[in-house]
Amino acid sequence: MTATGNYVVIRITSATSIVLNSGSSLGAASGTPFRIWVEGFNDGGTFRLAVSNQSVSTQIYPLNEAASLSATQCNACSNATSAGVFYAPAPVTSQAMRVLGYMEWGSGLPTAGMWATGPTLIQLFGPGIKKPGEVVQTVQMSTTTNFATTSGAYQTTSIVQAITPSSPANQVKVTCYGSAFASGSADALIAIFRGATQLGAVGGQFRGNANALSWVNLVWHDSPSSTGSVTYAAKLKNAQNDGTNVFFPFAVSGASIGYMLLEEIMG
Numbered sequence: 001m002t003a004t005g006n007y008v009v010i011r012i013t014s015a016t017s018i019v020l021n022s023g024s025s026l027g028a029a030s031g032t033p034f035r036i037w038v039e040g041f042n043d044g045g046t047f048r049l050a051v052s053n054q055s056v057s058t059q060i061y062p063l064n065e066a067a068s069l070s071a072t073q074c075n076a077c078s079n080a081t082s083a084g085v086f087y088a089p090a091p092v093t094s095q096a097m098r099v100l101g102y103m104e105w106g107s108g109l110p111t112a113g114m115w116a117t118g119p120t121l122i123q124l125f126g127p128g129i130k131k132p133g134e135v136v137q138t139v140q141m142s143t144t145t146n147f148a149t150t151s152g153a154y155q156t157t158s159i160v161q162a163i164t165p166s167s168p169a170n171q172v173k174v175t176c177y178g179s180a181f182a183s184g185s186a187d188a189l190i191a192i193f194r195g196a197t198q199l200g201a202v203g204g205q206f207r208g209n210a211n212a213l214s215w216v217n218l219v220w221h222d223s224p225s226s227t228g229s230v231t232y233a234a235k236l237k238n239a240q241n242d243g244t245n246v247f248f249p250f251a252v253s254g255a256s257i258g259y260m261l262l263e264e265i266m267g
Helices: none
Strands: 034-043 046-052 069-073 092-105 121-124 135-143 155-163 171-182 187-194 204-207 214-222 230-238 258-265
Touching (some): 155 171, 155 258, 171 204
Antiparallel strands (some): 069 092, 135 258, 171 214, 187 204
16 A cells, blocks of 8 residues: 555455457567566455566566556457556556566567467566566676777777676666777767677767867667677777778777676566
């Protein structure tokens, strides 16, 4: 109970279930690992089982047990297609909710919403289990090694770090920063890569101007869909490909600075 902090016991005297018909993808994408969270609502003394998908590539939705929450009716429905929405057999309006656990499809489904295979993992909620958006693990690195290139193609800098995600359904937040320099009036571009894959558009751009230094910050949320070692790197290129040097990271007060922080985020 929100006002008092007390708990309420609901007696469940028979089996309860929720059915998602084909087409109800909960916002998951085809061929992409995902996690379905299972919740229980106290709907005025009646227990309502609910499910939700709290993570997509562009957003992680919170599971806030301190709030009064609502659920959309899904009684053997085929149109439960939104992430971040609680679905229950009957509509629920502004009621208390507790997280019960989650189910994980580690390789996704060939066609989202076509429930041809069961979960690869079923986990009850309890101590040590992270909620969506919480940090599972972190890895960081720093370097004092300058990196320079004249190439018009992206080259791997001295800012490189690997992480081994604990679940393919989790995301990795990549934070990278460092000092940059370009000779003359050259244009330099910096981007974050996972292996050979560029993440998003160009992360940083700077132009040489009277030998002035620039400071570049890059942040990206990635879905590597892996439990193997994943390597992230900042890559640099001379956009003009004019043969002049561009640098990232570059010396500041005698010591070059480059930094990367990798955070596995619960999905």
